[in-house]
Amino acid sequence: MAFQILLNIAIAFIWMLLKNNFTGVEFAIGYIVGLLLLFVLRRFLNFDFYFRRVIAVFKLIVLFIYKLILANIDVIKIVLSPKLNIKPGIIAVPTKLKTEWEVTLLSCLISLTPGTLSMNFSEDGKTIYVHAIHVPDKNEAIKEIHNSFEKAILEVTK
């Protein structure tokens, strides 16, 4: 992974030297050329194409912004309704993620999305306790978190 990025930056520098033009725009063009070269040559070099991960990160960000806007519409609906017709509660969400920073990322994303707020972790870090503003069905809420964010994070770190 790191080796590939270094290779890519080196290609960008060579491109700048060839064009004899040392600006940021030229560097960006060289970087894209390097990406294309790596993409074409990925079969002969013995490693995985690293840009796949970048695309996965990009997908995660898009999913996150979409969920963030949905979350805010949700909260606004609750705030503006004349009667507070909500059923809040704390649910335990088990997670398959292994390393510490993956769990941290998941809890941060949970905090910023539809009616959920991560509150505490269990001792072994395998369970996140989530306060949800409206949980008519507990299992459905857990399933939604698993299907959206956990899947996207696994896609990035796989």
Add this chain to the structure above:
Amino acid sequence: MLQTVTTIVLIMMSISIFICFIRVVKGPTMSDRVVALDTIGINLIGFIGILMIIQKTVAYSEVILVIAIIAFIGSIAFAKFIEGGVVLDRDRR
């Protein structure tokens, strides 16, 4: 046009800070007050951002960053203070 919009939004932010202030005064527990104070800090960032547009100056960009940092650290310190009464604990496990 931008002049009127910025003025309107400035008034909206002021009302928003005032509403948070009601919660600071009323709040039954300490945690309510911390939440409201944190929101006041976040709203102040937006307030100053609009002031930058009105006065057409970039001098306040550092101010925004510093207020963001101080509001964050203040909320964290308050949360730790509520929990244990110790803000900076030395003994690590």
Add this chain to the structure above:
Amino acid sequence: MTEIVVSILILLGGAFSILGSIGIVRFPDVYGRLHAATKSATLGVICIIIGTFLYFLLVQELFIGKLLLTILFVFMTAPVVGFMVSKSAYNVGVKLWDQSIQDDLGKAIKKAEKKARQ
């Protein structure tokens, strides 16, 4: 054109902020108020800062990186504040709203205490 985009962003930001504040007053317990504080207020401020950034970039032709840093910082710190405040409130013993339907964390803590006593 750019003025219209900037105006829409700023108005949206102001609306989100004011709704977040109303939420802080209206919700019944600390945890509900944190929902309003970490989501609506944060998104409102981010909208306003993006509007300011676009205004200076397109109208005054100045690139201010500090504003982008501010957006990143607010984005990163909002969940941390929500996490810390809710955790401390729960540990001190602030009650959930009386119409809450379940409390898995309370059960887990009770179970751990029972195990520690044995």
